[in-house]
Amino acid sequence: VLMAAGDILPAAVHGVIADSAYTSPRAIWQHVMGKNLHLPVRAATVIADLLCQKRLNASSGSYSTVEALKNTDVPILLIHGEDDHFVPLKMAFENRDACAAPCKLLVVPGADHAMSYYMGRGAYEAAVRAFWERLTSEGPPSLVLFFRFKARKASGRAVDQHGAKDQHRRRAKADGIDPHDGLERHAHREDELDPRDADTTHAEHRQKCG
16 A cells, blocks of 8 residues: 555545555565575565566566655655564654655554554554544545555464563563553654654654754
């Protein structure tokens, strides 16, 4: 969905929300093969290109999310887990910095891949609500696209909703933090978006972050 943001979209599409988005098919393939599966990246790239050529008649590097975002004109909300081992956090920053349209990035501390909602529900809902309210204030939108890149089995392990919360509580208890409070709080870092400021422009956020 996010890679389609650079195309001419239907008039009904007023924004895109992307959770755990990668920068390109080739980049995510190389990361998973090299970092998660510990396979030769060069060989993995050849395999990825062959599969894409066979199914899509294109190479894995023929297009990317970054290229799409450089040409988009719809507002974008990016959400990413700080501890995402499948799609690295740096890809979220690359996507944000490439976006030509207003773009917000919410980083959820302690969240693994596609677990941001469960690890930071309050911040997640606040960011989505602020994004939606901003769009409706400019005119009633008909559609906002929501995309979540979720791997069924990343690095040979899967964590469900309850498992994620239990994991967070164990970490919080070891650190002397109230685990119930930690599930709803959004830690402040200079490279992440405070959901209360979700209606600021991309340029203003970057200036604030230096």
